Amino acid sequence: MIDLLARRSGTTAAWLVCTGCLLAVFMQMIDVTIVNTALPAMTADLAASEREQLLVVSGYSLAFACTLLTAARLGELLGRRAMFLGSVAAFTGASVWCGLSGSAVELVAARIVQGVAGAGMAAQTIAILTAAFPRERHGRVFAIYGAVAGFAGMLGPMLGGALVSVNPWGLGWHAVFLLNLPLGALAFALALRYLRHGRPVHRVRLDLGGAALSTVSLFGFLYALTDIQQHGWRAGAGVVMLVSLCWAVVFLVQQRGETRHGGQPLLRFDLFTDRGFAVGSVLVTVFFGLFTAFVFAVSITLQDELGFSPLRTGVLMTPFALGAGAGALVSPMLVRWWGVRVLAAGIATYGGCVAVGAGYLRLTAGAVSLPLAVGPVFLAGLGVGVFAVPLQPLMLSRLDRARMDAASGLLPTVEQIGNGLGLAVLSAVFFRAHTLGGSVTMFAAIAVVALGLGALTLALPKPVEEQ
Incomplete structure (x- = not known):
């Protein structure tokens, strides 16, 4: 007792x-x-x-x-x-x-x-x-x-x-x-x-060289992406990005040397020997970029191009949030039944709904009916919830305690890189002109990337419970 x-x-x-x-x-x-x-x-x-x-x-x-x-x-x-x-x-x-x-x-x-x-x-x-x-x-x-x-x-x-x-x-x-x-x-x-x-219980030290190199390279890369987001592709941003990528290579070489000499690098390369974490890292990067771009694009399209108020925009996107919540609730159960196929189906459903939305905007020239949009918007959110919520548990499920500690800082870093890439690519490619045609093309591109993401999801290993 x-x-x-x-x-x-x-x-x-x-x-x-x-x-x-x-x-x-x-x-x-x-x-x-x-x-x-x-x-x-x-x-x-x-x-x-x-x-x-x-x-x-x-x-x-x-x-x-x-x-x-x-x-x-x-x-x-x-x-x-x-x-x-x-x-x-x-x-x-x-x-x-x-x-x-x-x-x-x-x-x-x-x-x-x-x-x-x-x-x-x-x-x-x-x-x-x-x-x-x-x-x-x-x-x-x-x-x-x-x-x-x-x-x-x-x-x-x-x-x-x-x-x-x-x-x-x-x-x-x-x-x-x-x-x-x-x-x-x-x-x-x-x-x-x-x-x-x-x-x-074991002795830990801070890799000062790795900390400096990672900070400088990440700052330069993300700053360049932010500049691209605001001003499009410019020579200055391109130079900063190139230099930061060079520093990133130096960081990786330095971390590899730390590993070979028995040091304690900030980046543990053995994390990527686990197929779930390696594939999951790509999925997380692309998904966070995709989703961040989607949220930003919806706001720009509805408010700047279609003249929606912030309140009306919030009303239209409420079914998306409700759908995502519903997907989050049912996704663990669905994964136990059907494995990683559930994630692939979820992100493909989202991509399909975004493609339908792009076609709808093109056919109606931007005339949006809120009652007609509720179903597809809810279904898109449901697909996102079903995909996103089990993704991190699946990619972390095979890591031992030591590697899980190392993933604690790396996983949010990957997410932030995805956020920066998504906004920069979206802004630089599609939103220089702020036209409805650009929005339609952009939503179509998001749909294509989402469907590709669904195919890549099938490379994730089966959940441990299925073994």
Whole structure:
């Protein structure tokens, strides 16, 4: 009886730790997109220049992506608990700083601090969840993790617009950032009380050379993508991207040398000897790029080209969010029944719906009927939920504890590279002219990539339960 109570107490503590981690994931992911719809109000209030507007959005993403690998190693060095608690506190404090900023320069600085702290949270999450739960529950836990991250990304633009429109307590755009105060306080309290993931038993050191090279190469690459997103292909951005890719090659060579000489590289190449992780990394990169491009394209098409208000845009995309939620709920069960074919069918369904939408826009010359769009929009969201939620559990399912710790910083880095690539390619290729014809072509291209993604998904190994 005592053993049973102890197990139940341990299970409760694990789920409370999971709740704290999911709150951190929710804050970190929602702050990637929530600023976009609130940006006009911020710009007007702070008299921000075009460059400052760009840095408010990209400063967070750049700081976040460029410090993930280093943050993961610091978690091993200092202890996951200490790193997570410190990062949650810093993220919450930086969010309050953002909300109280009185100038655009101050807001940009606060957003960069927020991004670094967000990386500190994100880089510990997978390792903490792995340690908190037995292996047989990892699939369920990572499915919930993926669903929360995806939902936060989708909710961001709608929530940002709603907060600015409703103007709670007269806070206006400041509420977009101050929202994190109660969420961060709760995440910190749960982790402080229940998280018991300490320092590793083996000696860990920080690879300073690898940290510098990874930060410089990632920063240059993502900065070039951001510039392409804003201004199209220019010589300066091309040079920065080429130089950053050269630094990335130097980083890989340096990491290979660390591995050969028995060091502790930031990037563990043995992760990619696992077929699930290798194929999954490609799928995650392409999917995050595809989905980020899709969300951005829908907003541009509906509001800039078809004249939808933010509220009407939110109404049209609500069935998508509901469908994604439904897909997230049923996907683990479907994967147990039919394996990776379910993911392929989900992303193919999404691609098919996007293709139908492109054809509909072309036939109607942009005249959109909301009642007629509900079904396909819901079905597209359902396909995304069915694909995205089981993807991370499948790609991580065969990794041992040590490699899972290494994946904790690498997986979010891959996601951020996908985000940057998706927006840059979309903006540079399709949205220079902002025409309905360009939107139709762009949605058709997204549909084709989604169908190709479905074919690649079949290369994933079977779930462990099927073996």
